[in-house]
Amino acid sequence: xxxxxxxxxxxxxxxxxxxxxxxxxxxxxxxxxxxxxxxxxxxxxxxxxxxxxxxxxxxxxxxxxxxxxxxxxxxxxxxxxxxxxxxxxxxxxxxxxxxxxxxxxxxxxxxxxxxxxxxxxxxxxxxxxxxxxxxxxxxxxxxxxxxxxxxxxxxxxxxxxxxxxxxxxxxxxxxxxxxxxxxxxxxxxxxxxxxxxxxxxxxxxxxxxxxxx
Numbered sequence: 001x002x003x004x005x006x007x008x009x010x011x012x013x014x015x016x017x018x019x020x021x022x023x024x025x026x027x028x029x030x031x032x033x034x035x036x037x038x039x040x041x042x043x044x045x046x047x048x049x050x051x052x053x054x055x056x057x058x059x060x061x062x063x064x065x066x067x068x069x070x071x072x073x074x075x076x077x078x079x080x081x082x083x084x085x086x087x088x089x090x091x092x093x094x095x096x097x098x099x100x101x102x103x104x105x106x107x108x109x110x111x112x113x114x115x116x117x118x119x120x121x122x123x124x125x126x127x128x129x130x131x132x133x134x135x136x137x138x139x140x141x142x143x144x145x146x147x148x149x150x151x152x153x154x155x156x157x158x159x160x161x162x163x164x165x166x167x168x169x170x171x172x173x174x175x176x177x178x179x180x181x182x183x184x185x186x187x188x189x190x191x192x193x194x195x196x197x198x199x200x201x202x203x204x205x206x207x208x209x210x211x212x213x
Contacts, residue, residue: 023115023199024091030186030194031095031153032112032170034202036072038085040099040106040176047105048177050131050148055175058107059134059144069139071169072111073203087111089202096128096151098182106176110183113201114168120187123195125158125170128184132175135185137161138168151182163187163195167204 024034041063046054062068064078064085072087079085090097099108125135125142130151135143135158143158174183187195 022203023201025199026186026194027095028194029095030188032114032185032200033092033095033097034200035090035092035097035110035112036074036087036202037090037099037108037110038078038087040103040108041080041085042103043105043107043175045105047107047175050146050177052146055132055146058175059132059173063107063109067109068136068171070111070171071113071204095153095186096182096184098130098151098180102176102179102181104176104178106181108172108174108176108181110172110174112170112185113204114163114170114187115199115201116163116165116168117197119165120163120195120197122160122190123163123187124160124190126154126156126186126188127158127172128152128155129172129174130179130181130183131177133183134173136169136171138164139171148177150180151184153184154186155184157188160190161187163198167201169204 026032043058047058063080074087074089076087077084128151131148132146142161145156172183174181
């Protein structure tokens with residue numbers, strides 16, 4: 001009898017775990033507030049020159065294995081120049097995320113997972129970054145900006161994109177020349193309205209399979 005009860009409890013517990021919602025909402029204007037990020041990685045001092053000639057190779061460099069196709073979860077680790085770095089999750093209050101303890105001449109990696117209930121064509125990635133930034137959706141670059149500035153909402157926009165049904169991977173690389181640094185991002189339609197029927201996840205395994213490249 002006790003064994004039967006234990007088995008029933010086991011299945012009930014499994015059902016409850018599966019029923020939990022591991023996703024987060026965007027805000028009323030569509031801005032993303034949940035991210036994973038690595039600590040700052042120090043780069044060449046030419047990062048403070050906010051132009052393609054100085055920064056292109058910083059965006060193109062491979063800092064750790066599989067960085068272009070990485071789908072991290074919290075506490076995953078990478079090794080950069082012999083130093084172990086750990087991915088951490090963040091839930092930020094404002095639409096513009098100003099990183100704590102910014103480091104001069106550094107690059108930051110940030111990732112989030114966009115969960116769409118259906119295919120959503122003709123959406124636009126609208127971002128802000130301090131300073132330069134490179135953005136990829138499902139491992140394809142969709143936007144690159146060379147600029148020295150403070151982070152602000154909706155500074156730059158991609159060409160129209162499609163969010164696929166399921167989990168979409170949004171990756172950002174931010175170069176900080178000096179002072180503060182951070183990012184902002186949301187998806188909008190061609191009229192500038194926030195994309196609907198999307199949520200944010202911090203772990204792809206807890207949603208659905210990542211679409212193919």
